Structures are given as C-alpha cells and as structure tokens.
Amino acid sequence: MTSTLPAVTTPKVPAQRQPVPTQRSTGRTEPPRRLRSSRPDLILCGVLLLAILVVQGWNIADYPTLSDDEGTYLAQAWAVQEGRGLAHYTYWYDHPPLGWIQIALLTWIPAALSPDSMTVGTMRAAMLVISAISAVLVYVLGRRLSLPRWAAGLGMVMFGLSPLSVVLQREIFLDNLAVMWTLLAFALAASPSRHLWHHFGAGIAAATAVLTKETMLFVLPAVFVTMWRHSHRDTRKFALTGAVTACALIGLSYPLFALLKGELFAGSGHVSLWDGIKYQMTRPGSGFILDQGSGSWGVLQSWLYYDRVLIVGGLAGGLLLLVTWRWSVTARALAGPSCAVVILALVAMRPTGYLPAMYVIQVLPFLALVLAGGTASVAHAVLRRRRSEAEKRYVTGARYALAAVLALAACAYVVPRWYDGARTAVTADANAPYQAASKWLASEVADPQDTRVLVDDALWLDLVHAGYEPGLGAIWFYKADLDPAVTKTMPRGWKDLDYVVASPTVRRDAADLPNVRAAMEHSTPVAVFGTGEDRIEIRRIQTASGGVR
DSSP, X not given: OOOOSXXXXXXXXXXXXXXXXXXXXXXXXXXXXXXXXXXXXXXXXXXXXXXXXXXXXXXXXXXXXXXXXHXXXXXXXXXXXXXXXXXXXXXXXXXXXXXXXXXXXXXXXXXXXXXXXXXHHHXXXXXXXXXXXXXXXXXXXXXXXXXXXXXXXXXXXXHHHSHHHHHHXXXXXXXXXXXXXXXXXXXXXXXXXXXXXXXXHHHHXXXXXXXHOGGGGGGHHHHHHHHHHHSOTTTHHHHHHHHHHHHHHXXXXXXXXXXXXXXXXXXXXXXXXXXXXXXXXXXXXXXXXXXXXXXXXXXXXXXXXXOHXXXXXXXXXXXXXXXXXXXXXXXXXXXXXXXXXXXXXXXXXXXXXXXXXXGGGGTHHHHHHHHHHHHHHHHHHHHSSOSSTTSOHHHHHHHHHHHHHHHHHHHHHHHHHHHHHHHHHHHOOOOHHHHHHHHHHHHSOSOGGXXXXXXXXXXXXXXXXXXXXXXXXXXXXXXXXXXXXXXXXXXXXXXXOOEEEEOHHHHHHGGGOHHHHXXXXXXXXXXXXXXXXXXXXXXXXXXXXXXXX
C-alpha cells in the first residue's frame, strides 16, 4: 500500500499528496465504531424497520392458517405462565423447553391484562418483537461485515419483506426465536471493538439459539468462522476458547437437567432425553429434496412459490463466495453467512431426514446477507469511478446505464412477485373457519365443564378460555392415544368422548391414532365451517347403541 506519510528527506520538487488506495473491492463503506452514533444508519434502519413491521403486522391474526405447532408452543407457554409445569401435558424431550419459556415471557404482559387473549391468532403479535430485533440485527451484522449502508439496508429488506418472511415470521415458531439469538451471536462475533466479552457473549447467544431450536447446532461452525476472522490475532485463541467453553457449558445444561430429573436414559414409568433423541433420529424421513415424488420436494416447491429470488439467488451467491474466498474481499467478509447457507442447504438435502416447512426460517437472514453482498460487489464493479484517465466519458456513462438497466430489470422481476405475496398476506382471511368453530364450541355446547372434546392445539387454548377443563375436557388429539395420563381417564376409549373437531391436521393424522380414528368413524357432523380440504367439522360422537354419550 502506498504510504501517505511525508518523506524523510525534502525532495527538490514538492510531491503532491496522493489519495490513499483502499482495498474495498465491493465499494463498502467502513461502518462507524458504534452504529447508534451514526445518524444515517439509524434513519435508514428505522425507516426500513417501520415498513417491515407494518407489512408483517397487518392482518397477522388472519393469515397464514393457524398451525398445530403454533398452538402447541403457545399452550406450553401458557402452562409455564400458569405454573402447571413445562407443558400442558406430560413434558417429553422433543424440544428443549427454553423456546416456549421465552414465548411465555413475551406473552406474559398481554395475557395478564387479558387472559382470554392467550390464543394463537392474538398472540402472533408478540412475534413482531422478535421480527423487529432480528431485522435490526441483520442490518447491524451487514454493516459489521463492511457492507455499504445501502447493501446492509437491502439485506434487511430481503430478510424482512420477502413473502417467505412475511408468512413464516408471523407464526409462533421456535425457529424465529432461534434465528434472533443466532444473529446476535454473529453480531457479537463480528464486533469491531474485539472485546473478549463480546466473544464470550457470542458463545452464550449461540448456545441459547441451540437450546431454543436444536437444529441451530448446524450453524455453530459458521459463527466460529466469523469470530476467527474478526478476532484480534493476539487474543484469537482466548476468544475462541472462551466462546466454545461458554457455548458448551450452557448447552450441556439441557442433558444435565434430564440427568438430575432421572430422565436422561430410557426407563419404565418416565420419559427420557434418550427416547426423544431416538425419536428424532428414527422418525420417517420426507425423502430427497430433488425427488419430485417426495415430501421434501413439496416443501421446496412451497418455498419457491413464495420467493424464488431469495432462495435461488442466495444459494448461488453462497456457493460463489465460498469458491472465490481466496481472491475476493467480499467472499472473506461474508465467509460466516456463506458457510451457514451451504451447511443448512446440505442438511436439507440429506435423503433420510425430515424436512419441515419452517426449516427455511433458519437460513433466511444468511441468504439475504449473501445476496446483498453479491449485489454490492456487482454494483461496485460497474459503478466505481473511472478505472483510468484514459477511459472515455461515454464508457463511464455506458457502465452507469448498464447498472441502471440491471437494477430496473431486477425490480421488474422481483417487485410484482413480492407484491402478490404481500397482498395475500395482508388481505386474505385464512382463519375464519377456526374462529367460527371456536365461537360455536363456546356458545352451542350446553356444559363445557362436563364435555370432552378432541381438538388440535391450534384451538386448544380457545376451548380452555371457553370453560373446558384443560387437558381432560379439551384434549389435544394426539394425547388420546399417546399419553398414558390421558388414556387412563378413557377406559372405554372413544366412547368416553363427546366431540371431535376434525381440522385438516386431525383428519390427516387420524389414520395412525386408533382412538382418534374410531372417534371420527363413530361421529356425525353437527357444524361445518369452510369448504374443501381446509374445512373444519365439529362432529358429535355416538355410542354403539346409537345415542350420544
């Protein structure tokens, strides 16, 4: 690098001061030491955050369709709030409980002010807090990875306003909370001040992410890659050792919890962490993601339906940055997000694993950052000032014209598709059947306290607030076959039930649940809400003699 310091000896001809050459091959601007002291960053981040919250918050209770997973996590959070334990039924080790403990903290104030509001549709609003924090962290991380201000803003927009984000970040999923903690770990790992406590904090945040949703374990290598690149050479060993130690000690608290309860290994009369792990490892897979007949292929198509740009562009960008890591400053700066994209993509492609629809939530921020970084590299390559004095003005003008054409073409392709997805999210009412069924069960059943109803968890809390006995009056339909604490209260099986609410989830899974299947077969609809596959049937159960229980 050419020095700008004056020569020791005075030259005969005064030397002109030369501009300091830079190594910013992406045209990125050096972020301020503290982003909160940069007014342009604060204004841009604030405006984009407001737009994200408006789009994600509008019509949040009515779209997308309530899911059983949302109801499960919120019901478990309700159990924590009410002091009933870690879950509304016997807790078993499917996920660490830290995720819904956080949901309980998020929903504590609105639930305390209005207990009846503790339902899935209403409490989705609490997820806006998580979306806001995650969106800001995407911007902060982009700036700490030396993206220019506009590129960090672009990453924030792609993360927060992609139709995939608008739909999935509204829902009460553990993945959304885990992503927030993971982004915090990345932001601390890339801290420009390089304090050791930042790296310890990154390890703590990473462990919290894993204990919120265990699949975030796959992203830990990418966090440590970022820390390696941004730690000082003299303290790098201490930083990584401290981060790994903090992460491991906190992560081990989960098996220690199981050990202290005597539930680490399988045994008679209790659940165990080992059984939970074995279930996750042996559950039926959804097939190879590129096999058109597999369940994973269907999940992939649902993602691409909402947003092809972010998924395809982000994956291509992640692979390109890893390939060019040795030659590109941008690739080195975004090594951590690129690693996260590639690792999560490889995990999704394993042929024997199960791929849930919400899995893509975990990769969205990294796809957005990688795509924003790639866009910044292209923009700088085209728009940087004259490469030499010999370059003609019309050549410079042609480069600017090319950049404008590329930008307009990208907007022409992306904006209409995103607009359609966002318009559906803010106008469609996908939950009218659920709301109507909830109202019917609250008003048309004569004695809720003495009525037993099989229902999916999306409606479980609605029934509890309507007066049905938690757990034994309002029964999460899986428990009628799988939980001994419930089945022992049903000595006659399905004959001890009054109603079954046949939602799409109940109809789909009834084939594998004998009591639920029998309840469906020996019942007749008394109310139907909605049409087609999304309809919800309230079915009254009849005894073998033809009467009603």
